[in-house]
Amino acid sequence: MFIPHTDQEKEAMLSSIGVKRLEDLFTAVPEKHRFPKLELPDGLTEMEVLDELKDYSSANETAGDLVCFLGAGAYRHYIPAAVNALISRGEFSTAYTPYQPEISQGTLQAIFEFQTLVANLTGMDVSNASHYDGATASAEAGVMAYHNFRGKRSKIILSPAINPQYKEVMCSYLCGYENVELITGGKDPFENPEMLPEEIDDNTALVVVQYPDFFGRIHDFTNLAKKVHESGALFTVIANPTALGLLKTPGAMGADIVVGEGQPLGIPLSFGGPYLGFLATKNELVRKISGRLVGETVDNQGRRGFVLTLTAREQHIRREKATSNICTNQGLMALTATVYMSLLGKSGMKHVANLCYQKAHYAAAVIGKIPGFKVLDEHPFFHEFVVKCPTDVEHLNHHLLDAGFLGGFDLGKVDPRLKDHMLVAVTEVITKEEIDDFAVALKEAAHD
Amino acid sequence: MNTPQGLKYASTDEWLKVEGNIATLGVTDYAQDQLSDIVFFEVTVEVGDEIKKGTIVATIESVKAAADVALPASGKVIEVNEALANSPELINSDPFGGAWMLKVELTDPSEVESLMDAAAYASYCETRGH
Amino acid sequence: MTEPTIYELSSPGRVGVRFPESDVPRYDPPADLLRSDLPFPELAEIDVIRHFTHLSAKNYSIDKGFYPLGSCTMKYNPKINEVTAGLPGFAFSHPLQPVETVQGNLYLMYQLQEFLKEISGFDAVSLQPAAGAQGEFTGVKIINAYHKSRGDEKRTRVIIPDSAHGTNPATTSMIGLEVVHLPSDKRGNVDLAALKEICDDTIAGLMLTNPNTLGLFDENVCEVIEIVHAAGGLVYGDGANLNALLGITRPGDLGFDVMHFNLHKTFSTPHGGGGPGSGPVAVTAALADFLPAPIVGIVEEASDDVPPLYGFLDPPQSIGRVKTFFGQFGMLVRAYTYIRMHGPDGLRKVSEYAVLNANYLLSKVKGKYTLPYDRICMHEFVVEGVWPDLPDVHALDIAKRLMDYDFHPPTNYFPLIVHEALMIEPTETENKQTLDAFADALLKIADEARNEPELLKNAPHNTPVSRLDEVKAAKELVLCCWLPEKE
Structure with a gap:
């Protein structure tokens, strides 16, 4: 099936290694825990497994039928047909993180274009290569703000009209930081986010709102952004990318960081994932961004090319001093959104x-x-x-x-x-x- | 490798130039060579901050590595080399001159005595190889 | 050839896809909330198809050739996985639908939880974490929450061996815990004496990758775990290297308390140019109450003719939610498909042949390359990409030269404890001919390094671009191809 060896090849390989049997390769494993019998159903052929999965799939009643x-x-x-035609190309889907830029220009240029489209859609200067989803991108915005003030400002204020799941994820990420206080402003769930300034003080690192908010409403946050900046804090807008095709950008309102869920950009509902988090910011904050960034450069013959850049911020170099442990982005989903936005x-x-x-x-x-x-x-x-x-x-x-x-x-x-x-x-x-x-x-x- | 006389050296590859109770901080030629092409430099403290010995006061990033710069003796920050952030490559080309990072007023000048002199630091680098 | 960017290809007035005109009465959005311009490219469908097809040709991929990137398990990704994940009943299901309408999804997730428990030897699983790094984050948070729930507040330190992935220490810091470094011994195992010295009542736990990043199975793994347990700490298993252990041993049986899986590695979901991954977490019964919410369970038991009703359960002391909804569901379908096709015998064969391939390749190259720890390896191994008498040739040069032979280079400069490391993971899906050709290339390059070092220093020669100026990229920081002028 997926293991191509013939018995003869196996024998030749064992003898090159200098052992008699496959079992001899595992003597370092404690004997009493070696080769457990796994209680799993026997393997199926491709034809059979497809039948089984079709049964499960058709047991659902979905947004496709309803x-x-x-x-x-x-x-x-x-989702236009061309999206799936392109993203299902093995050259994209079976590659990995572009560690070797000479043979990853396809992925790198696509991410570079993704970064450009996201920056333009949100009205910001730069975007990173993506996060897992909108909620984790929002949490990373909180991490950015925390590190921007080197932990000296510890209050993060959330609008009451933010997706409750995003609030939960932000808490999971941020509650580990020393003294961080995550508070939901306002008393009434429908409270106008323009009321948030009452909660802002000189210990506030970040104010977060959603646009359109969780209840679908659209507000112009220009005045709120001004008040946030007067206190020295940063302002984040969680935005829906479809809405930004029509509406005033968070950048134009004065946002410092714009994050959001990229699923509406050509990604199937797929019961909640894989989706796509995006994060865009201003030039001044680019070094505080967690996650991957692709930059333009030239090769040694002067030809344009793209590389992962500012990697010294990341976990594989900074280890415990890194501000985030993220190592992958959401590559194929970022490509999906790039193709979708290019087509539309x-x-x-x-x-x-x-x-x-x-x-x-x-x-x-x-x-x-x-x-x-x-x-x-x-x-x-x-x-x-x-x-x-x-x-x-x-x-x-x-x-x-x-x-x-x-x-x-x-x-x-x-x-x-x-x-x-x-x-x-x-x-x-x-x-x-x-x-x-x-x-x-x-x-x-x-x-x- | 250049190791100027008259400076004091820390085992974490910073140098201090001490004049009276004022000390100037930078990183050594050995350090910049290990980091290779430096693309970013940022001071993480401000003028007026009282800094304890061993505290991280700046960050350096090269293409492939990152390093923190610690202050090897306690003191109060009196001046920061603001220009260095715009030309971090000076750390590669002129580590003991243009790439000074900050000046402090030493709290306890005797702390400097435990640091290495040029000869001791040079042989310390020898033992670490490249 | 340089491919223009989508902005360079744009031509005003072109449309890639048409949508119907509105069929409802007109409603005007508030004028002060409209954007002034959308600086997006304008392309026809064919422009988009050609552009991205050209870009795809500039990528190396598993479908194209051998991709022995150590620690990443770049095995062949079966095409049936894509078909099953794309079935309309899965692809069109909304995550907030009533559970009665998505019993197919929930049954599949429940079964996958059961499979992963059986494969790993643990008692409970959450499928929620989005990737390995998030699985780690979840696992360490669970350990932290466990100690706190017992009022054991002083356990704030996490032991991490020097061979660990960078994500381990970064994860620990994110949770507000302190990292304690642990050296390896002469055979590449955890140094037991050093471990005993570190272990006290401030230790929250140990993060152990086994087999470790040298590709070696820790010969004292049970003693290591006993020492940590005796000090009251818990042991986290980094599942990055699980491809060596399917049906070979179960981390739960060895005494680990929590581990994450990388479904995109072990269970063949495609890596997608850097994601999406999927990083479920498994725990012992003592930690089950701390799993991220929600997990899939039976909410109404089966009765005579009625099958059980599957739904979501919130573990009582849950660390909370780490992403929206329930995990990278599309990846779960792919992993389920893979496990279901293999069964217990097939999975054991996966690991046996992954280890056979690694040892075979090792046997072919070890004369010419220095092996820091000369032992039978597991699914991967590490050699030094440098020779004492050739100080100017580096692991990076060998890696770049391999591209000229049409191979993806191994992971290089990791693990940090090996000088100029080349970390090679062939996986079980490669045949003997491919391994022989790769070994030949490595041996030839070792000769070239001696006779024609310029070939290595200037490599690669046959790729769409040659070595790129990373200093320029980092200094000038051009991150977008086109932005409008600022007002």
């Missing part, structure tokens, strides 16, 4: 963002007309919005499922104060007819 109004951090978008280009990115905006607003208008349902739309929103429902969201979603819909996210699951609140996402793949049908199903579900 009309998906579920978002909350992962979004169903259309200037007009496609805007168009998709606009379609999401239009359809979400139509959906909000239609749902808002159903008796008993109220859309919380005091603030502008992008492609996701909160609906206060007349009844339990889980109950509604159960009925929606029977009607062929994946309903919105039940906010009561992450905050008991938000019981009966549904977070509805609408992207370009949803048609007007589907939105109308969804509203009908929602109305029926509420009466059941």
Whole structure:
């Protein structure tokens, strides 16, 4: 199968080594723990394993069969066929980290282009080669801020409207640092993030907001950024890349670090991973970035080429003095996003963002007309919005499922104060007819 | 390898030039040679900071390595070579001149006595080879 | 030939993919929240396809040839893995769907947890960590949380052998613990006397890679673990080198308390040019309550005709969440496929032949290259890429020259404890002819180093670019191909 040796070759190799049997290669392993019998099912052929996996796959009912109004951090978008055609090339997928630049220019140039696209999308100067996902990229922004102030400022303030899973991951990463205090500003989950300045003081290292926020709302953070900077702290925006096709950039608002989840850029939902974290910043902070960076240079004949650069910051050189242990990036996912953004280009990115905006607003208008349902739309929103429902969201979603819909996210699951609140996402793949049908199903579900 | 007379040397490859109770800090020719092409230099303390002996006061990065610079005697920072951050290659080309890093007012000038002189440091480098 | 960047290829007005026009009434976004311009390239689909196809041709890959990058386990990645991971029921499932609608995913994850427990000899597994480095982070956090939960606050030091991966000390620092370095002995094992000296009641644990980064199985592994346990510490197993141990021995049986897996190494999920990886963590029963949340479990037992309901469980003393959702699910499907195809006998064969290949290659080159520890190796080995009488030739030159022979070089300058190290891991999927050709190239290069050293110093000669100016890259720091003028 995947081991090509014939018996004759095996024998010749053993004799070159100077041992008689394969077992003789393992005498350093304690005898009583050597060659355990593994209680695993017997191996299958390719044909059989595919059948088995098809069984599992078809046991799911997914956003592929159902009309998906579920978002909350992962979004169903259309992925052009050319994306998969390119990223499934073995030259990309079966290479590793470009340690040897002479034979890795493909990966290196693609990452360099990724860095450029992310910097331009977010309105920043530089981007790194990617992180595991949006949440770990957010945590790395916290690590950057901590080290930027050499541990002298220890307070990190999070907007109440950040994805709760991101908050959890940031806590897992940052709670190990001496004295770091991670606080969620505001008292009300829907509090306007413009209120955060009350919490900012001269011990604050970083203020973090989300854009669009977890509830889909869009705010102009320009004034907040100013207030953060007046206190000497750094300002991070967690941004949705689809929205940035249309909306004012965090860079233009004064962000120091922009991070986010790159999954909407051509990456399948795939039950939550692999996804893509991006991190962009200003030139002044480039040396504080954790993770890989690709830079342009020339070879010894003057030809343009690309290399991993600023590697002396990384764990394999600095060891316990490194600010992060990250060693890989999310290579193939960064390539996916690069191909997606190249294909959509200037007009496609805007168009998709606009379609999401239009359809979400139509959906909000239609749902808002159903008796008993109220859309919380005091603030502008992008492609996701909160609906206060007349009844339990889980109950509604159960009925929606029977009607062929994946309903919105039940906010009561992450905050008991938000019981009966549904977070509805609408992207370009949803048609007007589907939105109308969804509203009908929602109305029926509420009466059941 | 250059090891100027009249300076004091630490086993971690820093040099101190002591004039009265003022000391100037840098790293040695041996250190820059081990690091090879230096591309980044940053002082991690500020003028006015009171620094204990052995504290890290600067960071050097080359293409393939990174090194911390420690202050081998306690003192108060009185001047930082701000220009060095913009031309870190000076650490390679002029480690004992243009690449001075900072000046301190020594808290206890007797601490310097335990450091090596040029001859002792040169033979110490010999034993480590290349 | 130099490939232009996507910005250089851009031509205003070109469109790569069309989307339908809006079918709903028009809603105008607030004008003050719109961006002024999107500085993106404009390309047709064919431009994009050709550009990235050209770039792909500049990469070396496993599909192209031998990739003996030590410690990275660059084995062949079966194509069926890509088919299974792309099945629509997996690819289109949203991570927040009701669990009743994703029983296929959950069953697969549950089974994979069970498989990994059986392979490693541990009692519980979390699939959440995104990569090996994050698995390490999770593992050490669990050790830290365990001591804290017992009120044992003074255990703040972690012992790390000098042969360890750089991620081990970096991980320890990230968690706010202190690193204590531990030397190796003359045979490349942990120095037991030094270990005993270090161990006291401030030790949180030891991070041990076994086989270690020299490719050697620690001959005293059980004693090492006993010493740490006797001092009240726990032992973390770095699973980077698990490809040597499938069906050979189980880290849990040896006494380890926690370990991570690198599914992208051992279980053949493609490395993707540097990710995504996948780094599940396994622990003993005593540590199961600390695993990152959530893990997959049975939430409703099976009854007569109804199968059990799989769902998510939060371990009671969980260290929390280390990434969004439940892990790199697409990688889990690939690893599951691989394990399922191999079964117990197939997995043991993987490790046997990985070790056979490494020892065979070692037997072919050891006359010409210095071997710092002359022992039977496991799945990889380390030689010195330097000769005492040729001070100007370095491991880097040998590595670069190997490219001219159409091979990917081994890992070089790691582990740090070997002078000018070349770390070679052939993996089980390479045949004898490939290993012979690679050994021949290494032997020829050893001769060239003596007779025509310039061939090495100027290598590589036949690659898309020659040696690159890394000093210029780091100093000038050009990280983007095009940015608009600042307003």
